[in-house]
Amino acid sequence: MTEAREPIASPREWALWTSFFPMEAELWQWLSRRLRDDADLSEADWQVLDALGNTPDHALRAFELAARISFSKSRLHQHAGRMIARGLLHQNPAAEDGRGTVLGLTPEGLAHFRQAQIHRARHIREALVEVLTTEELDTLIDISTKIRRNLGHLGDAATPS
Incomplete structure (x- = not known):
């Protein structure tokens, strides 16, 4: 006998x-490609x-930076080493x-960041802002905030401020 089962997901959930x-x-693939092409930066x-x-002195202790961007200590250490070699960061x-380590932007790193901000803003406009109405953008912001808040309650992400 075959047992009847509930569907794994409703049609709306599958949609x-x-x-x-x-x-x-x-x-994210598109944004990453554009950032790489226009600013020579990875995500x-x-x-x-x-x-x-976006910090006052453009520097943070390594553990604070790792927490802020959700990197493990080892991932941050390896990635920061590559960015130091490229002249974008300094370490003190x-x-x-x-005992701790402070990572900060070099003048070249800050200049690179400022230029990348221009590109990232343009990319966001091209991909999202120009295709959505003002109301749709407001709805997307509300939905994103609500989902992030829920993830914070579930323990999977930081609650947005």
């Missing part, structure tokens, strides 16, 4: 799965530059205790 998730992946480079470029012992 979400087959529209939203591929779009999200394609969007990981951008995350580091964006986090440091923490002044407070000498």
Whole structure:
């Protein structure tokens, strides 16, 4: 005898799965390609530059930077080493205790970040802003915030501020 089973997902859930998730992946692939082509940066480079470029002294202790961009300590250490070799970052012992490491933007890194901001803003406009109405953008912002807040409650991501 064959046992009747409930569907794994409703038609609406499958519609979400087959529209939203591929779009999200394609969007990030497109944004990543454009950032690489226009600013010679990877998404990981951008995350580091964006986090440091938006702090008062353009520097953070390594553990704070890793937490802010959701990198493991080893991933940040390896990636920062490559960015230091490219002249985008500098590394110094923490002044407070000498045990920790502070990563900061070099003048070249800050200039590269500022130029990349221009490209990233244009890319976002091309991919999202120009194709959606003002109301759709507001709805997308509301939905994104709601999902992120829910993930924070589930323990999978930081709750947005």
